Amino acid sequence: MPSRVLSSLQPLACNLSSSLAALQISTSVGAASRAGALFPLRHSQTLGQRYLDRSFQKATLHTTSSLNARRQKKPPSNPWAVAKAAEKREKVRARKEELRQTRQDAASDPVVGHTTPFLEAMDLKPDMLPPVDHLVPATDAHERREAFEKAVAEERLGRLNHFLQPDEVQTSLARSKALEEPPLHSAPEDYASKGKEMHLKATAAMNRILSLSNGSSKDKTRANKAWCVETFGRHITDEKFPQPKHPSIASNPETDPIKTPRVGRDTGSSEVQAALLTIKIRTLANQLEANTHDKMNKRNLRLMVHKRQKLLKYLKRKERGGQRYQYVMESLGLDDAAIMKEVFI
Template structure:
């Protein structure tokens, strides 16, 4: 048989529990605090959570919530439509609107859109004609110093042969120098020359009103003398540095490159991005300086430029 527990031990246990139950709540909570040795969790945090005040949820009308969502979706759809209309009104930031001058700058444009004076290899029609006449004079047969019987007939035959060979040579030379056999690189070079002649200030100053005069350096001969403005020297040669000429040249290059750009051609895409941003800076500068004057209107109408090319941020 198991040993019997003495009655004294049982009475002491019962006396301990009854003593703990008879203690007040504050003492009992202090007695049941977390022990640092055994990390025993008590019921005090649970009681604190129960005693917290619960937040009362506000009543939400499902019909009003549905109406608010419907209004939001309608506003977002309207914003998309307005954004698309604004982008459409601004135009394409890369390609120009089709104009006669822009169409003639394309790589596949017919030669009839260009002047006949444009030739390949940096040649000019007058220089080619002079060279042909000089070569004909050099190769033309001369009469003999001591004529013999039948010399005149032989001379006439030689002259006919020379004229036929000269005609064939001149046709061959003009065909070689013609733009019909030119590459896209040669066409681009010719288009650059056309832009310089079309928008250069050495030609447009006669038709368009002069721009605003910039402030020149002022010098004084003495303290009491009046200020004398330094005169601007006249331009020598063709104008290649004005902003309208640079804008026209960049537009010609951008249109050709954008039409022939492939999806994976990253180097040319970077080159296109750089030219577009450079043109944007030049257009903003010209509009700021000319203030929407005749020079600005001239390039906008002839080159088919859009507001998206100089307004805001351009991302390709």
């Protein structure tokens, strides 16, 4: 009899437990809905999220074992290997630092570049020549004439002012000497020696008039520009660096028009413009070292540096990194990193 009672009561117990579970869930959902009705939407969402977090809290899985988390790393069993690895790491770090310092020392300044013979000659200021009257002491006429000849021969003028070349000056002085000399049969004895001494004085005076040491800063800048044109102009460098010809399918030498030959000096090519900008950049950079608060000239310097960068990028692309491009970069003291990377001034 008791077994039959238990078997009949078991379905009732199962139905009762399921009813109680459903009642609990409906009560919780109803409480959450009432909370959402009483409070704003955000509070109801917060309560619902909290309820879901509590419901799924027991279902959280952990893939890491607690034993592995508590396990401590064993100390190395071979101290010699540890010391050897530390020594190797230190050598690698020192080598990296050495290479970084080498690259930093070899890198060119993107503004003024590194020192080259061409830039040194640009920045060189000619020495002032002594006055003509104090060139030699007042001694015997023959000794004074020999001293004049030695002093004039040892004077190094370099680049001249007023758009003149040394060979032109020498030709003009020789012609004036020929016009001054009288016939030998009609000249007195001491006239020849005095005429030679006067010619030497005139040569020394012309050297001082035409020297850049007596010129202004504008004269020196003009001479530097003319020197850049004569150094990088294609009317000079075409013989040294001939333009490579890259034939294309569409070209036909018989029907293609002949290129007009160059007339006069080259003042518009990329290398000449980059060299002329280099003169202005170096002058303005030296001025900004003394006047650090000159914002307008600092902006002008930035514009000129970026313009030179564009010109040299175009030259590299056109010449395909050839000899002409390398010659310009080496003369101006720049490298590819200073041209291809972004410049901050």
